[in-house]
Amino acid sequence: xxxxxxxxxxxxxxHKKLADLPAIPIIVGDHAAYLSGIPVKEVxxxxxxxxxxxxxxxxxxxxxxxxxxSDVTVEAEAMGTVISFPENDxxxxxxxxxxxxxxxxxxxxxxxxxxxxxAAECCLNSIGSDVQICVSLKDPFxxxxxxxxxxxxxxxxxxxxxxxxxxxxxxLENQKMFLREIIKVGCLPLIGAPLSSGSLISPAIFSKxxxxxxxxxxxxxxxxxxxxxxxxxxxxxxxxxxxxLLKPDILSVDQLDIPKNAGRFNGKTLFMGNFxxxxxxxxxxxxxxxxxxxxxxxxxxxxxxxxxxxxxxVTPKENVIAFIKTVREYKEKI
Amino acid sequence: MNEKEIxxxxxxxxxxxxxxxxxxxxxxxxENGFSAREAILNGLTEGMRxxxxxxxxxxxxxxxxxxxxxxxYRGFDILKDYAEDGDKPDSKKSSVLIGVVEGDFHDIGxxxxxxxLSTEGFIIHDLGANISASLFLEKIAxxxxxxxxxxxxxxxxxxxxxTIVDKIREEFSDRCPKIMVGGAPVSEHFAEQxxxxxxxxxxxxxxxxxxxxxxxx
Numbered sequence: 341x342x343x344x345x346x347x348x349x350x351x352x353x354x355h356k357k358l359a360d361l362p363a364i365p366i367i368v369g370d371h372a373a374y375l376s377g378i379p380v381k382e383v384x385x386x387x388x389x390x391x392x393x394x395x396x397x398x399x400x401x402x403x404x405x406x407x408x409x410s411d412v413t414v415e416a417e418a419m420g421t422v423i424s425f426p427e428n429d430x431x432x433x434x435x436x437x438x439x440x441x442x443x444x445x446x447x448x449x450x451x452x453x454x455x456x457x458x459a460a461e462c463c464l465n466s467i468g469s470d471v472q473i474c475v476s477l478k479d480p481f482x483x484x485x486x487x488x489x490x491x492x493x494x495x496x497x498x499x500x501x502x503x504x505x506x507x508x509x510x511x512l513e514n515q516k517m518f519l520r521e522i523i524k525v526g527c528l529p530l531i532g533a534p535l536s537s538g539s540l541i542s543p544a545i546f547s548k549x550x551x552x553x554x555x556x557x558x559x560x561x562x563x564x565x566x567x568x569x570x571x572x573x574x575x576x577x578x579x580x581x582x583x584x585l586l587k588p589d590i591l592s593v594d595q596l597d598i599p600k601n602a603g604r605f606n607g608k609t610l611f612m613g614n615f616x617x618x619x620x621x622x623x624x625x626x627x628x629x630x631x632x633x634x635x636x637x638x639x640x641x642x643x644x645x646x647x648x649x650x651x652x653x654v655t656p657k658e659n660v661i662a663f664i665k666t667v668r669e670y671k672e673k674i
Numbered sequence: 675m676n677e678k679e680i681x682x683x684x685x686x687x688x689x690x691x692x693x694x695x696x697x698x699x700x701x702x703x704x705e706n707g708f709s710a711r712e713a714i715l716n717g718l719t720e721g722m723r724x725x726x727x728x729x730x731x732x733x734x735x736x737x738x739x740x741x742x743x744x745x746x747y748r749g750f751d752i753l754k755d756y757a758e759d760g761d762k763p764d765s766k767k768s769s770v771l772i773g774v775v776e777g778d779f780h781d782i783g784x785x786x787x788x789x790x791l792s793t794e795g796f797i798i799h800d801l802g803a804n805i806s807a808s809l810f811l812e813k814i815a816x817x818x819x820x821x822x823x824x825x826x827x828x829x830x831x832x833x834x835x836x837t838i839v840d841k842i843r844e845e846f847s848d849r850c851p852k853i854m855v856g857g858a859p860v861s862e863h864f865a866e867q868x869x870x871x872x873x874x875x876x877x878x879x880x881x882x883x884x885x886x887x888x889x890x891x
Contacts (some may be wrong), residue, residue: 370810429777433805467739492784493741494737494782499741538732539858540736541735542735542737545735574858578732618832619862622832652832
């Protein structure tokens, strides 16, 4: 019997048998929009459109995890950051909010949070029985660094930590409310940490400003009896010990020696990653097949083959299909 | 303190992020009639060079580099008007036109590279973030930089980086500035593919590469 992507994902997460190896190209709003020929702006601003393009991407790829995510500015906008929406590119920050006035936004009303939740509901209704639907939300550190100039936020980790702590606490409240709604809708939360990255911050700053604000979110996820999924952008190697203290069930990484760390932390955390997104967009189907095989063969422990980060917008669909096909063929040989 | 001890103290202030100390030592330079130029070069700039090494070695990260730079500029602001006319650091050095490519607004990496290059004596023309090919072309024609440095954090803008490189090569074929690229999704392979002259994996490498490109010892 052919397994559905949803069964494949959960069988693997639960039993970690190599024969159930899922394939997870991280497909989000911009590539999904590109696949459907719809401007990125429309997908970012409309939950209905976001759901449509994500559903369409699933019909094309039949991949093993659908992630509801339009762009990185959603939560910052809900807290007062002013965003610009280029016609066919990712949104960007125009103006930061008055920090004395920021407050946690009601996820049912603030900015585009309701659109994201609506997209999640639409995906659940249309393809949720076939594939696990995730909703991505940011860790409070990455969100806080979008509520004021990120350079100033980084400086104040050293120069004015109390000021950052105040912002982080409000960002945490925002994310707790958003997280609860994601769980209420019936989706799996995926905590994305684009700026809580070893490419940018030290292990000490991660311990002081990232971990304490991730823990309450993790607690909420655990109370809901769901697996804790965290994605770290960029370099995770230097902060891996700090991340592992959080005991995530699934850790999605971009730059990390997965073979080494999967062995080191075997049984505690399922690693997910880290196929090169550069190769995904620029490579040929032939070298994508060979590199995918190398990735799978390099890890002697159960892990989730995935792209290291979002599949770039203009990635040829043949390349994504080659990645998924290679993972599935590898599995068939076991 | 003699001059060398002063330089060492200035460098230490930068590396250890001691803002009040750097101001006090910079004032000591002036009160004792020591060379402000030498203090900038051998003290503040040397400190920032050491910060660059720590950044490359992953001892320091972005927050530390930004604070060290603030400390350096605090000292620089006190000393700069006393550096001898016509003999100020950077005055005869190579210039770099730097910017984040169109579609990307992440400028921390670009800022750090610009900062590191400026402390090594390069004149920096910083265009900022989300810079179109046409603005790069306009500014190259106007400023005639020795190097153009392109940065992006997002893999979605790699195509824009290629477009900008192509257009620079096309427009300035025989008098084309050297082109260096960097940023999280950029790789050496990609840099070669798009015809860049140098790929810098991090800010430290960018400095090494920029020096190679203009053959500065």
